[in-house]
Every structure is written in structure tokens, then in C-alpha cells.
Amino acid sequence: MAYTFADLFEHAVDAMPDRIALIASGEEVTFRDLDERANRLGHHLETAGFGAGSHIGIHMHNSIETMVAVLAAFKVRAVPITVNYRYTTDELVYLYDNADLDALVFHAGFAGPVAEALPGAPRIRHLVEVPDVLATEPSPVRHGAVRYEDVLAAASPARGFGRRSGDDVYILYTGGTTGRPKGVVWRQEDMWRVLAGGLDFFTGEPILDEFQQSRTGAAGEPMRMLILPPLIHTSALMPTFTALLAGNAVIYDPKFDAARTWQLVGRHRPTAMVITGDAMGRPLVEALRASAVDTSSLSVVASGAALFSGSVKDAFFEVLPDLLISDSVGSSETGFGGIGFATKGLDQRGGPKVGKHRHTVVVDDENRVQAPGSGAEGWLAKIGPVPLGYYNDPAKSAEIFRQVHTAGGPARAVVTGDRARIEDDGSVTLLGRGNMVINTGGEKVFAEEVEAVVKAHPDVYDAIVVGVPDERWGSRVAVVMRARDGLPDFEGIEKHARSQLAGYKIPRSFWIVPEVERTSSGKPEYRWARGHATAHAPDHRID
Incomplete structure (x- = not known):
């Protein structure tokens, strides 16, 4: 049985080739189109010397070409590693190096950050530059990269790849809320089971037929x-x-x-x-x-x-x-x-x-x-x-x-x-989060619980809750927030919080910012919030 993302995707292509697969930036592609583009890029990667176990970085925003790159890597048993395009140069150098990237596929709009990071990642020996719908103007290919359009034009749209294994891995880099990014290594079959339909989401029972998803899809109407x-x-x-x-x-x-x-x-x-x-x-x-x-x-x-x-x-x-x-x-x-x-x-x-x-x-x-x-x-x-x-x-x-x-x-x-x-x-x-617990006077406060209550007040657009040093209690609950309009009603926020939270959970210090910083996946940037609170006097304090 072939429980890999490439094999399972190819089953869907064979069962429903003419259905629309992806829609982005004014373009629609069918399953057949998507498969052929991924085959072309996959053959190019093989010709360039990449195959089973090669690490292919994908430094791109959401697009049809991004999924072409992911599928192409899976097809040749390489490991696609998606790169957080919001990282600084230092973070990119760390990720490129720590992930042992062998090649990089990137959108042209990220050519600048890529150029800055490449000297710190000498292992990368092949670059594919993809036209970018977000780029302000067309630019020439740089850094010795090959053009994505030329790659697809020169390669075969047929499959012709070797057998794959459910033991083939996928590495997902996660920044979390603290520390350097970490690469989580998953067997593809395990990842498919827990996140892509290989287990029933409600019962946890496994799918035992590699054609079940494509067969069920072909029998119904697409959504x-x-x-x-x-x-x-x-x-x-x-x-x-x-x-x-x-x-x-x-x-x-x-x-x-x-x-x-x-x-x-x-x-x-x-x-x-x-x-x-x-x-x-x-x-x-x-x-x-x-x-x-x-x-x-x-x-x-x-x-x-x-x-x-x-x-x-x-x-x-x-x-x-x-x-x-x-x-x-x-x-x-x-x-x-x-x-x-x-x-x-x-x-x-x-x-x-x-x-x-x-x-x-x-x-x-x-x-x-x-x-x-x-x-x-x-x-x-x-x-x-x-x-x-x-x-x-x-x-x-x-x-x-x-x-x-x-x-x-x-x-x-x-x-x-x-x-x-x-x-x-x-x-x-x-x-x-356990590492986001605020210990105030011996009591534990979970940041997310307070955030949910504070953000329910009509004067609050967004907020991050952190602990800041307090001489009496060790730490006090604090809020770095974006107000909806003008200066918020702090007394109203306190009253609202007291109606739903125990006294020791009530925020005691507030900082107003024009924008609350979050990660690319929407998670609070707690390090940023603590840093802001440390560097600035609070806009409001409850003693």
C-alpha cells in the first residue's frame, strides 16, 4: 500500500482528472494540470541530482506554484521544507542551515532575503526562481537560479518516478513562541493519518484502503x-x-x-x-x-x-x-x-x-x-x-x-x-500554554484565558497577555493591546474582567500599541509583547 502524499494525490488525479484542483490569483488548474506541472518540476529536480532524502526548501507565499513545488518534492521522495517568509535574515540563515537544505524554490519577491541568507547556507547548490504575483515589477533571475517557466517547458509532464514508501519523511519547521525554529520529523503515513484524512477525525479509526478518499470523492459532488x-x-x-x-x-x-x-x-x-x-x-x-x-x-x-x-x-x-x-x-x-x-x-x-x-x-x-x-x-x-x-x-x-x-x-x-x-x-x-503561565502571588494564570475575556470587551480590538515583574506578587498580569477607537475605557475593561475572572487574574497594567504582533500562523508574539512592556511605561495601571 502506498500511503504517501504523492501516491494518494495521484490516485485523486486518476479518478478525477478534469475537476478543478486549485484557484489562485485569477488562475484555475485541474487535477491533471497540477499533476503534470508537478511531474515536470519533479523531473527537473531529479535531473539536477535530487531524489530520496534531499531537502528542498520552498520559500514562497500561497500560490499554485507553491503546491507544485511541494508535490514535486514528494514525487521524487525528497523532503519539502516550507520556509517562513517573515523570518529575518538571521532566522533564515539558521533555518536554511539547520534544515540542511540542498535546493531552494522561491518566489521572485523574496529574492532580496534569499540573497542575504544564501552566504550562510553553502549547502544549497540549486535555485529555482518562480514569478511572483505580489512582486511590484518583473525582475531578472538572480543568484544563478533557473527560471521556473523554463524548467516546466523543458521537462516531461509524464510521471515515470520510482516506488515510494510510507516511511518517507516530511519535516515541518515550527517556531513556537520561544527559541529557535525546530524541525518536526514525521513519517508521511503518520502525518497523513492524523492531519490529512487517514484517520476519521471524530473516532480516530484508520482508513485501510489507499483509494478510499479518491473513490469517495469521485462518487460525490466536489466542494x-x-x-x-x-x-x-x-x-x-x-x-x-x-x-x-x-x-x-x-x-x-x-x-x-x-x-x-x-x-x-x-x-x-x-x-x-x-x-x-x-x-x-x-x-x-x-x-x-x-x-x-x-x-x-x-x-x-x-x-x-x-x-x-x-x-x-x-x-x-x-x-x-x-x-x-x-x-x-x-x-x-x-x-x-x-x-x-x-x-x-x-x-x-x-x-x-x-x-x-x-x-x-x-x-x-x-x-x-x-x-x-x-x-x-x-x-x-x-x-x-x-x-x-x-x-x-x-x-x-x-x-x-x-x-x-x-x-x-x-x-x-x-x-x-x-x-x-x-x-x-x-x-x-x-x-x-504551560510556558505562558503567569505566577502571581503563588496563583497560576493562563494567558489565553485572560486574553479571551479581555478581547470580548468592545473597546479592545486585539490583545496579548503576559506577566511583568511585580515587587509584591512576583509577577502581575499585564495586557499589550490594540484599542478599537481612541483611548479605551480601562475601568470598563476591569469591570468586565472581574465579572468573569477571579481577582488574581485581573490585568493590572496596560500598554496601547498601534498593532499587536503575531506570527504568520496567527499566534501571539509573546516575546515581542514582553519586550514592549519592558521598554515602555504602562499607559494604565491598577494598584
Whole structure:
């Protein structure tokens, strides 16, 4: 059986060649077109000396060509490594080097950062430059790169590749909230199972037939999915594969713009939209209120990878009352960990509550799985298909990937930095990141819980909660926030927070900023927020 992304994609192509696969920047391509383009680039990579185990960097924003590059690497058993295009030169040099990149495919608009980083990554010996829809003007190919258009014109559109293995790996680099980016090494079959349809998302039961997704897709009517997060993250790349493997179409926008998103909805009529929490959700709601676009096709908004607060979900329900909203738990290290569904007025504290899932558990400090009904808090953990470890980091791998004690005996698991509680029915409530806990006067405060409450106040557009030094309590809860209009009503925010939070969780210091910084996947930039709070006097303080 061929449980690799290239093989499974080729099954979909063979079953539904003339269906639309991708829509981006005014272009639509069928499954046959996408396959042939990936075959051409794959043959070029082989001719250039790359194959099984080669590391191919993909430094690109969302586009049809980005998926061509990913598929081409998978087809020749190389390892596609998507590069965060927001990284600084220093971060790019680190990633290029740490990931042992052999070749790089990049959009022309990133030629400058690529040129700055290349001297620090001498292992890279081949470059492919791709025309960029976001580039302000055409530019000549640089750095000894070959032109993407020339590559495709010169290579065969036929397949003709060797056999592949489910043990072929995929490496996903994740920055997290602290430290250098880390490469998470997944077997392709395991990644497919937990994030691209190889397991039933609700029961955790595995698919045992490599043709099941394509066969089911061919028997039904195709749907369209608008995927807004960047393809550098699994929150976009894996939903793309989930859609494609079942014969559905994916819509991309190279750069997130809330107003343009609704224009795409009206033009291309997607059934589902994938976002990353409040970072996309809040501007989308506000843009929709100012738009007259027809949204009748849209029935599902699916969020993952970042906090999606109850107040923003309620705002969606106000403008789209019949919408189905899902909120998934997962990470680069765990894959899919469970899904929850929102209803208007749902009381949500911190992260989402997800239904019972056979592979999602809560463990204590001794790595013992906590039983449903115990109400125990601990660390969110994932058993079943999990990554092999971190690339080139055995020490960190041993810390995160370990054995846990289940009722059926020991099991290999990834134990995250997320605090969680096991509920009576086996569902799991995510409490917050363990490394984002604020210890104030001996009490623990989860940043996400306070953020969700603060952002529900009408004067607050966006916010990050951090701990700052306090002579009396050790740390105090602080907020770095973007106000909606003018100076916010701090007393009103305090009163609102006190109505929902214990006294020790109430924010005591506030900083107003023009924009709250977030990662490319929508997660809060906690280091930036702490740095801002350290460098500036607060705009408001409660003693």
C-alpha cells in the first residue's frame, strides 16, 4: 500500500482528472494540470541530482506554484521544507542551515532575503526562481537560479518516478513562541493519518484502503474550500491535502486581506473557510459587516493553530447565523488532537473544549494518563501516530517524545506544553500554554484565558497577555493591546474582567500599541509583547 502524499494525490488525479484542483490569483488548474506541472518540476529536480532524502526548501507565499513545488518534492521522495517568509535574515540563515537544505524554490519577491541568507547556507547548490504575483515589477533571475517557466517547458509532464514508501519523511519547521525554529520529523503515513484524512477525525479509526478518499470523492459532488493561513504551516498545508485527496478544490489568496477574502467568497462560492483564530476571525467579521457580498455558499468556518475566542465566534454568528464553526486542537508536534463545535453564547474560558478522541489524553507530571471523570488537570498528550522527533535535536526530542502509562500499558506519545483538563465524558478542555503561565502571588494564570475575556470587551480590538515583574506578587498580569477607537475605557475593561475572572487574574497594567504582533500562523508574539512592556511605561495601571 502506498500511503504517501504523492501516491494518494495521484490516485485523486486518476479518478478525477478534469475537476478543478486549485484557484489562485485569477488562475484555475485541474487535477491533471497540477499533476503534470508537478511531474515536470519533479523531473527537473531529479535531473539536477535530487531524489530520496534531499531537502528542498520552498520559500514562497500561497500560490499554485507553491503546491507544485511541494508535490514535486514528494514525487521524487525528497523532503519539502516550507520556509517562513517573515523570518529575518538571521532566522533564515539558521533555518536554511539547520534544515540542511540542498535546493531552494522561491518566489521572485523574496529574492532580496534569499540573497542575504544564501552566504550562510553553502549547502544549497540549486535555485529555482518562480514569478511572483505580489512582486511590484518583473525582475531578472538572480543568484544563478533557473527560471521556473523554463524548467516546466523543458521537462516531461509524464510521471515515470520510482516506488515510494510510507516511511518517507516530511519535516515541518515550527517556531513556537520561544527559541529557535525546530524541525518536526514525521513519517508521511503518520502525518497523513492524523492531519490529512487517514484517520476519521471524530473516532480516530484508520482508513485501510489507499483509494478510499479518491473513490469517495469521485462518487460525490466536489466542494470548494478557501484556505487563508500560509502554506508554511500545517493549518493550511494539511487541509489542502485533505481537500485534494478527496477531489475537492482549494482557493488561495497570496496575502491575507479581510475585505478581499469576502470578494473571493462571492466570486468562487466556497463551502468552507479555514482561518487561524482571532487574528483572522476578528478582521473578517468587521470586513463582512461593511460588505454586501453574497455569502450564501459559506456554511463552515474552521479554525486551528491559534486562540479563537468565544466573543469572535459570537460575532460570526451575528452576521452569519446559520454558520457552523469548528475549533481544532493540535500542533506541529501532535497533529490533529480533537475538534469542538461552537454555539452562540457558549461560555469559553481559555482554549476550546474538544470531544473525546482515542488518541488525545491528559497526563500528570509522572506521565500517567488521567481517567475521564477524575477532573484532573495535567499536560495535553497525543498517542497513536506521532512524529519521529525533532530534526538534529535528540535532547529536545527526548523531552517531548516519551513513553506514557496508559490503562493498556506503556505507549509512545508526544507530551505538549499545553495544560488541559480531562472531563467526565472523556472530552478535553485546553487551558493554556504551560510556558505562558503567569505566577502571581503563588496563583497560576493562563494567558489565553485572560486574553479571551479581555478581547470580548468592545473597546479592545486585539490583545496579548503576559506577566511583568511585580515587587509584591512576583509577577502581575499585564495586557499589550490594540484599542478599537481612541483611548479605551480601562475601568470598563476591569469591570468586565472581574465579572468573569477571579481577582488574581485581573490585568493590572496596560500598554496601547498601534498593532499587536503575531506570527504568520496567527499566534501571539509573546516575546515581542514582553519586550514592549519592558521598554515602555504602562499607559494604565491598577494598584
